[in-house]
Amino acid sequence: MPETTELSRPIAAAPGAPQSRAVFSRATALPLIFGVVAALPLAVAAQPGEGVRDTAFLLQLVVACYAGARLCAMVLAGQRRLIQGAFWLFCYLAMGVAPLAQSVLGREPTPVVGPRSDTVLATALVLLGMVAFDVGAMLARNRPALRGRKRAPARVDRWRLWLLVGFSLAASGVFVVQLGGPAVFFSSREEILLGLEEVTGGQVDQETGEAGNALLRGFGTVPVLLALLLLTRWLVTSRSARRSPSVLAAWTVVAAVNVIVNNPVSNPRYWFLTVLFSLLFTVFPRSPVMYRASLALGVIVALLIFPFADRYRYADDAANQTGSGSLLEPLAVKDYDQVGMFANHITFVDDGHHTYGGQLLGSVLFFVPRTLWEEKPVDSGVLVGEWMGTNNTNLSSPLWAELWLDFGPLGMTAGLLAVGYGAARADRRYVSRTLHDPSPGNVFAVVVPLIAGYSFILLRGSLLQATGRIVIVALCLALVTTFRDRPERRLW
Template identity: 70%
Template sequence: MAGPGRPPRRPPPPHRLGGPAEGERVAIEVPRRAVLSRPLSVPLIATVVGALPLAVAAQPGTGLRDTTFWLQLVVACYAGVRLCAMVLSGRRRLVQGAFWLFGYLAMGIAPLAQSVLGRDPTPVLGPREDTQLATALVLCGMVAFDVGALLARQRPAGRERRRPATVHRGRLACLVVFAYAASGLLIVQLGGPAVFFSSRQEISASLAEATGAPGGPGAEGGGEAGSALLRGFGTVPAMLALLFLTRWLVTSRAARHRPAVLLPWAGLLVINAIVNNPISNPRYWFLTVMFALLFTVFPRSSVMYRAALALGLAVALLVFPFTDRFRYDDEGRRPLETDSVLEPLVVKDYDQLNMFANTITFAGDGHGHSYGEQLAGAALFFVPRGVWGDKPEDTGFLVGGWMGTDSANLSSPLWAELWLDFGPLGMTLAFVGIGYLSARTDRRYVRRTLDDPSPGNVLAVVVPVLAGYSFILLRGSLLQASGRIGIAVLCLALVTTFRHHPRAELR
């Protein structure tokens, strides 16, 4: 019974056939759709798909308006359509969004700008037909990725048959201790925190001096492997430990009142600011750290997901090329000349299509396809060359050596890696599989973050890391990217459990 002055409660309408009675109000539940409003979505599509590619194509330059140029324009527009679909989607598709962001920038807009200006950031030794074939294969890979994602949608989402992976509290403490020790060793070996805020050139020199690595880039030997291990173990465990503790604090009010969680988290924040800052690390690795941290802090925010893709596009076009100043010291630093508005896109960071064309020329020069050998070398990166005498070299360095350069900073995009190993048909089928797995991973991530908001949800941390690191995997080479993947797998195996431990769960 309602009290005096208080309106009577209206019970929920009973479920019955025939609809509501006359005059009765019924609350219709409308499913929420995380899409942009029309005033924002229309300018986004018009800019990304139409205005930006056409503006680049209309710029004056000495480049040829041939078949390759028009193919590059098609690639840019196609990737732009798919990127807009990711931004406007009602679901958070982290891995697919990262793929299309990279595809639009590195394989679409940047090669189009280079073609317009008639300038290549990396010399292309073969004929124009090889660049045309590389562009066509890039488009085939993108379409195959879409086909794989479409096939994943046809499979209904089944229920988890086994207990999902969770974080074991005791093992997480071990990871935190190990992260402190490994990062501390890296800082001490390099001479203190100050060197991490100088330049990447200074970091490389300090690593070579600490581990006895050969001075030449790409040189082999135990010192070179020691440098990679020291840097990998000094950066990856610290990042993952920070992400797991951040997930714990974001999802548990009790954890935010525990000094035993807050103090290690604060210390890891400082350590990551030292060892994973954008000055001493490759920009793609720093992008991985920030991408993973962003979606760990905001695991269920569709607004943050859309903002990350949209702002990532703007930052990559306007800011990313100018951060090259951190690569060298004051003597070796080269200022970026901007005679054209397209000049920031004609830099070595966007040499992926050029290196794909060089890979095609490299194979046609008598080297042929490797039939899985390069992929096996990347998967078995931990096998020393003393045991595996014919272990394949890094693909970018291999093609670069054929080109006559000893630079170790040449990319080898995933398209080139798969084409060199398996040919055009194998590359296409591989991208179908990659698209399928990416869509399934994104789908499971959305379901698990909605159904399981617990602090120990491993997938809620792994997928943002994978999405961020996919920029490195797509840029290549795979052998260079494999080391940190191996270390991350070891760290995840340490903290993950599939058993129910009430006392060991994060609360």
Template identity: 65%
Template sequence: MATDTSEGARPGPPAGAAGHGPLPGRPVRTPATALRFAPAVSPRTLLSRALSVPLALGLSLVLPLLVAVQPGDGVHDTAYWLQLTLTVYAGARLSGMVLTSHRKLLQGSFWLFVYMAMGVAPLAQAVLGKVPTPVVGPRSDVTEAVALVLIGCAAFDVGALLARHRPGGRGRGETRPALVHRRRLYLLVVVAFVCSAALILKLGGPAVFFSSRQEIIAGIEEAGISQADSQAGQALLRGFGTVPALFALLAYTRWLVTSRRARRSPAVIAVWIALAALNTVVNNPVSNPRYWFLTVLLSLLFTVFPVSAAMYRSALSLGVVVALVIFPFADRFRYDEQNYHPVETTSILEPLALKDYDQIGMFANTITFERSGVGHLYGKQLAGSILFAVPRSVWPGKPHDTGVMVGEWMDAVNTNLSSPVWAELWIDFGPAGMTLGLLAMGYAAARVDRRYARRAIRRTPPGSLISLVVPLVAGYSFILLRGPLLQASGRVAIAVICIAMVITYRQDRGAALR
């Protein structure tokens, strides 16, 4: 009996079923031919999958345990176990940022900082029983500091989760993208050269920028702007000499990367070469703090490779190596030959314990400082950071850096101490304010990361402002998170001025970069 194949007839069993042959014109799926119909997997995907398990285990378990089993004089008390928990948690979150399918620059930078500065380095200090900055209060204050950092990290994650489940459709309510105005960018280039030239001449010429940071500070004091008398003046002098040059270089770099027409323009290439030379002088790693040079490096890297997931993952992965291996020895250019004293040790952990990672200890000292009778300041420190440019002659009670304020209370010889954002929020607003502040940071970072990912994937114009600002903020977030905020405010304000100079919402050909 023939099989009815007319339209509307009930279809028969699938090919390969018992008692039935293959359908006409359709090949038989054997184990050999099934491989031909399997979805294609790129070598990059295979490499990512192969590295995912070792990376996650290495960051969250292997490296923390490797540090924990080292010999040392540290006490295994509650603070130690909380510190180990914080390190494991930060390692798991950092590995998640590395392995995500989307580029999350702001969140990735946050977890990289937490892992290196609040996780592995303080864990090494807890194991050895050594700290770069003395902790003047009881051990219970260290325990509370580590617990508050954990709470803040969890609040950051909650904020990011709330941003993910924000009501509303994808892209609904979005305004027109902000762009870089071409003619205003030309003006910014002129401003960058004028400001950087003024800084170079003020400090005695380009050679000073290739000597040491100590020479730079001496040049600033000779120019009549000492750190003790005018922190705002010093911040403005160095900020205007470095930030416009970097921002102009990022804008021209993105223009060349995304525009074939720009790559064919001798004028655009010539300006980019001049800006690169200028940044080599004013933004080199010899005369600038390590965290600022990290800002320069990461912002350039993410601008040159705007959609490369491999470069994003490599930057976060290598950032751990740079932070924990290179950074402790990268202060070689801070001092001249007579004043540089390298750490001589056979322990792989001692550079982490004796160098600059004092964030947990300074948070504990901030807690002790508050309980000495000062109390919470209810926004005074934050107001001083926002209004950093107001001179003390106008505002006699203007607060000092939080790190400097706590350091002077401790009678520390060196008061150039850190004050992580956890401590800044806590001294102003207490535990509840700190938690809400970190939650808001997580929400904002996730929202910006999502918008940046969508802008990076689509065919955006060369002058897309978000594609310039997000890499710059991701790099500078290490300085903001480390603190003090007052020291970081100067360059933030100058960057905002640069953005205001070039921003436009006009989509016409006369305004946009082509």
């Protein structure tokens, strides 16, 4: 029998059972809803600025309010909806409040080269995509549970987990040694990029692009993160593991290596959010307070801390010093250029550049060398950036823009509907699996928090940048997962 601890007690009933009462009382919920849905967007809209209060501005205000309402619904929900919660947190901040602030200031973090009508269309399509996501989630929630032959659950094999731990430590060790030692990882992201170029003879960006760069760093950062999550899951759900010197020693070493290779100084902030979210929901797999606090406080952290957390991107901190003539100034940074870049993607397509699924194909087949595929697509943000003529082509390409670029308006709507359906199904299964299977080897209990954290990167784009780490995660999970029940190889 798997051990049951305080951390493994359910917070919600299984699908179809009566829902548990929301943690927030009415006295707490009403101020939250008012603040997120109305007060913050209206306060941003009322700030002085040079922006024009036109149709794009009004649509952006609607987007912020709609995303805020859905985020509050996730916070107050009776069940944990990790992936959906991450989606609405991203939408509220990156597609709602931040673009609204930019519209008020009349300042775009990335130049928008097309007419204002393209920005209006982009904002309207963002709203359409959100509605499509909601429809897909609603269809998934109303879908009855499948009945039939039960399949063996996916579990972590203990011997294979030790193999992953050894491989992850070796891969991260090679990564650290090649870049010159641990000190480099506490200097700046610029030093990491220079180290990667040195290791590869200065050919990372020219030959393999952002996907190749992510792949090179991926084996040094992803396996050791997944090893940490699996060991953490083992410790928080098993008293025997907490009494085992070997498990405690392995966790300590893996955690120390993660501090080196996955710290916020040497990594993009969106990747560090992945690390933070996945670890948080693995340490507290059934805590309703932690789930709701993560979403509610995520808004505050993203608005007050996230814009200033890039000071270690360059070795010279002065390179990031900017004036702050307005309270909205921190939101007019390139990290929040998603709506503007979506408008540029629309202008790009209107200019006659149709990809017809080529960008998605390039992301799926990212591993094919360019020597074998000369016309292999480049990163979507780079593609549009080069067409725009910008010096810095490391630009975002949000999921809305990726789908529009490849499949047009119908494909974008259908794609986000499918994403909403898949997210709701995964969240529903996560609650069910963690409720009925509190064992340490429950793979799903680790995979869903990791997907929820990584969704920030997938939603921001581009897909080509995100693909490398996804494949590495899949390979690591394939290594440790088994569907055969061997008592002698279970996590105890």
